[in-house]
Amino acid sequence: MSVDTSVTIAGIEFRNPVIAASGTFGFGLDYESWEDLSQIGGISLKGMTPAPKEGNPTPRIAEVTSGVLNSVGLQNPGVVEFLRKDCEKVTALPTVIIANVAGATAEEYIAVVEALDDHPIDMYELNVSCPNVAEGGMGIGTNPGAVRQLTEAVKKITDKPVIVKLTPNVTDIVAPARAAKDGGADAVSLINTMMGMAIDARSRRPVLKAGTGGLSGPAIKPVALRMVWQVASADLGIPVIGMGGIMTGEDAAEFMIAGASAVMVGTATLRDPGATSRIARELAEFAESEGVSALRDLTGTLKAN
Amino acid sequence: MSEKSKAARRALVCEVVSNEKTAQGTYHMVVKAPEAFFDEFVPGQFAHIEVPGAPQLLLRRPLCVYSADRERGEVAFVYAVRGQGTQMFTHVRPGDHVDSLMPLGNGFQIENGMKRIWLLGGGLGTAAVGSLPGWYKDLRFRLFLGFRGSGYVFGEELAADANVLSVEIATDDGTKGTKGLVTDMAAAYLDTERPDAIFACGPEGMFRALAGDAFSGIPIRICVEERMGCGTGGCETCVFKVRGKYVRSCTDGPVFDLGEVDEYVG
Numbered sequence: 346m347s348v349d350t351s352v353t354i355a356g357i358e359f360r361n362p363v364i365a366a367s368g369t370f371g372f373g374l375d376y377e378s379w380e381d382l383s384q385i386g387g388i389s390l391k392g393m394t395p396a397p398k399e400g401n402p403t404p405r406i407a408e409v410t411s412g413v414l415n416s417v418g419l420q421n422p423g424v425v426e427f428l429r430k431d432c433e434k435v436t437a438l439p440t441v442i443i444a445n446v447a448g449a450t451a452e453e454y455i456a457v458v459e460a461l462d463d464h465p466i467d468m469y470e471l472n473v474s475c476p477n478v479a480e481g482g483m484g485i486g487t488n489p490g491a492v493r494q495l496t497e498a499v500k501k502i503t504d505k506p507v508i509v510k511l512t513p514n515v516t517d518i519v520a521p522a523r524a525a526k527d528g529g530a531d532a533v534s535l536i537n538t539m540m541g542m543a544i545d546a547r548s549r550r551p552v553l554k555a556g557t558g559g560l561s562g563p564a565i566k567p568v569a570l571r572m573v574w575q576v577a578s579a580d581l582g583i584p585v586i587g588m589g590g591i592m593t594g595e596d597a598a599e600f601m602i603a604g605a606s607a608v609m610v611g612t613a614t615l616r617d618p619g620a621t622s623r624i625a626r627e628l629a630e631f632a633e634s635e636g637v638s639a640l641r642d643l644t645g646t647l648k649a650n
Numbered sequence: 651m652s653e654k655s656k657a658a659r660r661a662l663v664c665e666v667v668s669n670e671k672t673a674q675g676t677y678h679m680v681v682k683a684p685e686a687f688f689d690e691f692v693p694g695q696f697a698h699i700e701v702p703g704a705p706q707l708l709l710r711r712p713l714c715v716y717s718a719d720r721e722r723g724e725v726a727f728v729y730a731v732r733g734q735g736t737q738m739f740t741h742v743r744p745g746d747h748v749d750s751l752m753p754l755g756n757g758f759q760i761e762n763g764m765k766r767i768w769l770l771g772g773g774l775g776t777a778a779v780g781s782l783p784g785w786y787k788d789l790r791f792r793l794f795l796g797f798r799g800s801g802y803v804f805g806e807e808l809a810a811d812a813n814v815l816s817v818e819i820a821t822d823d824g825t826k827g828t829k830g831l832v833t834d835m836a837a838a839y840l841d842t843e844r845p846d847a848i849f850a851c852g853p854e855g856m857f858r859a860l861a862g863d864a865f866s867g868i869p870i871r872i873c874v875e876e877r878m879g880c881g882t883g884g885c886e887t888c889v890f891k892v893r894g895k896y897v898r899s900c901t902d903g904p905v906f907d908l909g910e911v912d913e914y915v916g
Contacts, residue, residue: 368885368886369880369884369885370884371883371884371886375882375883375884375901376882376884378659379659379660379882391886399895399896400886400889400896403876403877403887403888403889403890404876404877404887405877405886405887405888405889406709406877406878406879406885406887406888407877408707408708408709408735410706410707411705411706411708412708413708413709413879415879415885415887417885417886417887420886420889420896562708563706563708612708614880614884615708615709615879615880615884615885616700616708616709616710616880617661618659618660618661618751618880618882618884619660
């Protein structure tokens with residue numbers, strides 16, 4: 346039996362539901378040699394701001410048990426440089442391209458979308474969830490009103506599908522998800538990183554130069570699964586893209602069962618540059634072993650105890 | 651990158667030949683590597699290795715390639731025990747396997763006119779420059795290696811290479827070789843000989859000293875160390891500032907022209 350791996354989200358067809366997450370894959374160009382990009386569902390590009398952003402001082406990474414803390418701080422060349430140098434090559438890559446958009450203010454998000462809109466980017470993902478920037482990012486995502494306003498403003502200026510990427514650093518994940526939906530979002534993706542910290546007991550200093558950072562990897566999977574399930578159960582009527590510590594096809598299946606229509610893979614790539622296509626393959630194998638003929642049939646099939 | 655390397659690269663699962671203590675807190679691991687590794691390798695490149703048997707330690711550890719022997723099909727790493735991951739490397743036995751992404755990074759480029767090169771190693775930094783004499787048999791090398799004390803010294807065996815003019819040792823405490831800094835020892839030697847280039851790896855203090863007047867006019871390439879994530883250019887955590895911009899030490903480095911590194915030269 347050959348499993349049908351294709352999924353459609355907001356009218357965009359993905360050959361499979363496994364997408365490389367933003368911030369772990371650059372613009373995809375460095376991964377052409379490590380990964381068969383014709384075997385992955387899509388790439389969410391490194392978050393872009395209107396002007397170049399330098400990012401935080403190092404150390405920007407700390408390993409913790411079953412997880413990684415990062416404080417990169419959205420280093421990116423800015424949308425103008427992206428258009429000049431990388432856009433043509435990136436949009437020619439054999440997979441769905443999602444532009445992750447960041448900014449300190451709504452105007453900045455709009456500026457990035459406006460700059461990109463005439464180019465063959467397939468979708469946008471609004472980063473209202475980065476914990477490593479002083480303004481914008483998580484500052485918006487923790488405020489449902491701001492999420493709705495920003496989503497509305499972006500939806501006004503583009504016809505392309507808009508995904509809103511949610512932060513877990515909230516007490517109620519359904520509120521910002523609903524706000525995104527109310528603002529016109531075509532999908533939500535969750536979770537971004539959880540705010541965390543690592544301390545060196547002998548130097549008595551935080552390991553990350555910035556102090557705190559975003560936790561990702563298997564350590565957050567239980568929280569991510571719970572939040573995906575909560576958002577999916579709220580029946581908002583828009584697809585959910587799930588992420589948070591997916592290392593294997595079975596992990597990906599768990600997210601789909603919880604309600605996700607697709608998944609994103611980030612930290613796994615830090616260990617295995619071919620993780621995204623491997624997980625896609627494992628997910629199809631899992632489905633086959635379970636007698637599931639189409640991956641989309643996994644979505645939202647969690648049974649109550 | 652050459653056309654050949656555009657094909658899908660993947661992690662190499664390498665059989666361990668040996669893994670022995672070589673100095674205090676310092677280990678020398680030899681693994682078998684395929685022909686393709688030697689086709690790509692440039693001295694100064696590194697290997698990004700999974701901690702065996704520890705899935706809860708997600709990140710690979712970057713280890714310097716200390717020697718690459720194409721005839722024997724063997725690659726050696728020298729590493730120090732710094733934390734949990736490197737501690738676990740010390741338990742690896744011959745016959746075990748390690749999962750390694752390699753070779754990574756840019757390596758030391760030999761430019762026209764670089765015939766006589768000084769290699770400076772500061773402590774574990776010696777591991778980054780050790781592969782050069784064995785790889786470039788037509789070039790001449792003089793090694794200046796500095797360590798905390800005699801117990802930490804490694805790399806003296808490189809003196810046996812026909813193209814190694816000498817190996818000079820300096821120790822902080824004077825228990826072996828010259829007492830004092832390896833950069834002072836090298837600077838003094840400049841009265842006798844002027845190298846075409848200096849390739850160095852060591853602590854920040856060494857790079858600052860190399861940026862000083864004593865070495866002015868000599869092309870200097872340094873191999874830096876930053877906490878690393880993916881090792882393949884995707885996560886932007888291992889950045890290092892060169893000419894005012896953060897660049898990735900795993901992909902744009904780890905070797906840089908000292909003259910372009912703001913922190914040491916500015």
